[in-house]
Amino acid sequence: MKSSSLVSNNVTIFEVASQAGVSYGTVSRVLNQDQHVKAETRERVMKTIRDLGYVVNRQARSLAGGKTHIIGILVPDLGTGYIGEIIQGINTELQIASYDLMLYTTHRTPVLEADYVASLAQGMVDGLLLVLPRNPEDYIGILNSRHFPFVLIDHQGIGQNCPAVGATNWQGAYNATEYLIQLGHTRIGFITGWMDLGAAVDRLEGYKAALWAHHIPFTEDLVRQSTFHQLDGYNCAMDLLNQPVPPTAIFASNDVMAFGAMDAVREKGQRIPEDISIVGFDDIPQASIIHPALTTVRQPLRNMGNVATQMLLELLKNPDTPTKRIELPTGLVVRDSCQPPRG
Amino acid sequence: MKSSSLVSNNVTIFEVASQAGVSYGTVSRVLNQDQHVKAETRERVMKTIRDLGYVVNRQARSLAGGKTHIIGILVPDLGTGYIGEIIQGINTELQIASYDLMLYTTHRTPVLEADYVASLAQGMVDGLLLVLPRNPEDYIGILNSRHFPFVLIDHQGIGQNCPAVGATNWQGAYNATEYLIQLGHTRIGFITGWMDLGAAVDRLEGYKAALWAHHIPFTEDLVRQSTFHQLDGYNCAMDLLNQPVPPTAIFASNDVMAFGAMDAVREKGQRIPEDISIVGFDDIPQASIIHPALTTVRQPLRNMGNVATQMLLELLKNPDTPTKRIELPTGLVVRDSCQPPRG
DNA sequence: AATATTTTTGTAAACGCTTCCAAATCCGCG
DNA sequence: CGCGGATTTGGAAGCGTTTACAAAAATATT
Missing domain, CATH: 3.40.50.2300 (Response regulator)
Structure with a gap:
């Protein structure tokens, strides 16, 4: 009986109704779990529905029901x-x-x-x-x-x-930054996302707040505006690393930019995490499969x-x-x- | 006028018809690019449609038209x-x-x-x-x-x-295997996908054919049945590497299993590609971002x-x-x- | 100018359902 | 046994289209 719905094409409530010996209105009521149907009738109709492999026509239903x-x-x-x-x-x-x-x-x-x-x-x-x-x-x-x-x-x-x-973007960025600070980092680069997105702004603010809380002066020199894309992450990281006094850690506003940053670090011949620490944001599935596995802020x-x-x-x-x-x-x-x- | 369709909610062909001074049938004909409408009438109706911000009701259309x-x-x-x-x-x-x-x-x-x-x-x-x-x-x-x-x-x-x-799975696998052979590999491990999928079978066959063409004996010892999942790729690779005479290259039937294999190689303290070569299949976006970037068979x-x-x-x-x-x-x-x- | 032909337009009948209203049935109780 | 109220059921109307058919208008033909 299972697949009869696939076989028979156009069973309507009318056929179900006549088979079950009730009116189509009653069938509709059963279909919509209306309480005003006698239990016994409901049973009979449901059995017929199953037997005939009836499937409700969504178009009709929404036309009528809105x-x-x-x-x-x-x-x-x-x-x-x-x-x-x-x-x-x-x-x-x-x-x-x-x-x-x-x-x-x-x-x-x-x-x-x-x-x-x-x-x-x-x-x-x-x-x-x-x-x-x-x-x-x-x-x-x-x-x-x-x-x-x-x-x-x-x-x-x-x-x-x-x-x-x-998600608590601010808090996440704060915690991640604080983690880096507690590891001993003081020059922490930050790569933003699209700044027209509130989430990106919040992450930057969380980063700033953590620096502030630990009395580390904030400087624009360590921040790069970016776009959430991997390639831009790469470019920004490159830029950050080419400074006279480069950061010892980079916090990217999402994981794919962190991947880009990792590429940049390697291209500079440096190692992760020995020379540069990297943190991402999101915890997309790839974050755990990349090597080294990425420390990141998990969004649920x-x-x-x-x-x-x-x-x-x-x-x-x-x-x-x-x-x-x-x-x-x-x-x-x-x-x-x-x-x-x-x- | 652009967003009027968002503002006005329930304009039907009847309203359009009366506004345009034609019957609803004619409106419908215009809507369905029926040729039997005088050009001038069509114009008038289309203008009205635009003015009123009419949008066809898909439910009704499919109920009627199928x-x-x-x-x-x-x-x-x-x-x-x-x-x-x-x-x-x-x-x-x-x-x-x-x-x-x-x-x-x-x-x-x-x-x-x-x-x-x-x-x-x-x-x-x-x-x-x-x-x-x-x-x-x-x-x-x-x-x-x-x-x-x-x-x-x-x-x-x-x-x-x-x-x-x-995609030409057989050919892709053949080429990749041949590439490894030409690099000098003769012990090439192979990790399959779900063998109930034709694509997986074809890839295995392509691998076998390439070995055969280059007079390298095929042995089951170098093949592991798997599931297209990363973790299983890891396990199979581990198993392969733990053999008395391990392979010098591993060809995984898709990229995520190749990622798994990479993890396994690293866990054994070996390097890619110095100690073990890895090839994947698919060329999903991550294949190019992982490190080292994965050599793989690209599916379009x-x-x-x-x-x-x-x-x-x-x-x-x-x-x-x-x-x-x-x-x-x-x-x-x-x-x-x-x-x-x-x- | 009248008729035949073609093009254009109007209208009714579906499409398969929900929902409202009225009719039928049931129940308990005096 | 009969009545009132509650429960259950039947059937009509309507949702917004498409489409087949018929009617009307325009055009061509003699």
Whole structure:
């Protein structure tokens, strides 16, 4: 009986109804777990459904009911596994709630981003998960005014209070910097992410705060503005290392830039961690497979996906759930890329 | 006018029709580029559509027309960037054809796989892209008998001829093995993937063929059956290295197992490539960032996504396009993980 | 100028479901 | 036994399209 749903094509509630000797309204009620059905009738209908291999037509259901049971997710790309992890988290929750996932990648094109959001919000999906959005200012206002449910992942929101889940970026950067300081480092290079992203700013601030707390003067000479990309990480690290008095440690604002920094260090003929310590941020899967394994600040990516999805589903169920921003804790993962400075 | 579509919520063809002074049928015809509309009328309707910010309701359209303009993609996971690359390729094509993408991850649970396929084929999507399917036998027959359009990516199909795109696995493995042989290696370890996947078998066969062509005796002692996972790659490599006469090179059937092998080599206190050469397969993004950069057989993943999508779209447009299987060429990417054996 | 032909437009009937309202059935109790 | 209220069921209407068919308008033909 299992695969009969694949075999028989177009069973409708009408066929189920006539087979079970009830009206189609009753079948619909059973399908929607309406309480107003006699237990015995429900049983009979469910059996018929199984026998006939009936599967509800989602299009019809959403036309009639106004809900699609699809949620959309907008991501910048799928390159690094960073997004992949988040999606796994989202997926788990969605599966439980039996929602479907519509995936859109923007490749960081703001135009696309706004367009997608426009047409999605038009009824294609019930809610939206926006991962690492680049220019949400363009549309968040509109989504809000239309009361369209959405949750931001890894973005601070934009002044207005929107539902969002992020991580304690500041604290993570603070802890990582402090770890390096406690190892004895005082000249710690820092490579930022896109500074238009709140997370990148927070990480820089955490770094500064840790220096400050340990009475180490902050200097712009040790900071390089970058883009979260590996190659830029490489270039910035190179630049940092070419200074008259180079840093003894480099803290990159994400893991792939840390990988780039590692390349730079090696190209200068120096060793990690003996000559230079490296710290990353994110703890993407590759961080533990690279050699030496990267010490990094772990973001609970999967968990962020879980939580964001739960928030969105809650929002769908109960639209006036108060808006909240959740920050999941980050944690320092100590591996092999750091040690006290030489001498 | 740009964002009016976001502002106004429920414009239907009826409103457009009355605004434009035509019947709703005509609007529908304009929407579907039906030729039977006077040019002037078409213009007027299109203007109204723009003015009102009308957007077609996809649910209604597919209920009536039978097509969803959504294609489904079934992937095992999103962990390694391998799938991510393929998805990028798919996405590009889909964007051009303005189809939407529904993503399902199976985590390699055969049950899920079959269930998904069942309900998807039920009308949720117009076609299916099956990436690296594990047990397609369970449902390919049924899909075929229902004439449901699908394309396999990175799978050999199952005897029957189904549309599929793959890569020249045999040739790639042959070339990589030959490369090692030409460097002077004669004891070349080989770590397989899941042997229930055709691609894995082909790679093993390519390896064997190259040995044979160069009169190097094949021995099971140098082959380990594995699973495409990093940890298993590590274990198999360890096992290989612990033999009385260990290999001087290891060829892993994919990159992440090669990463695992690298870990094993290092743990044995040996260096890459000085003591042991390593070759992978796939050329996922990480292969070039790991240190030493991995010599590997490049699969044109993005391209495979492109081609598969084009095939599927063609199949949708013209259901009796003859079935074909396309094999895209692989190529050896020489980086830093190999050198001639010592001594 | 009248008819035949073609092009364009209007309309009704699906598509498969949800949901509301009214009708039927059931139950307990006087 | 009959009545009121609660529970259960049936059926109509509507969701926003597409599409087949018929009607109307435009054009060509004699």
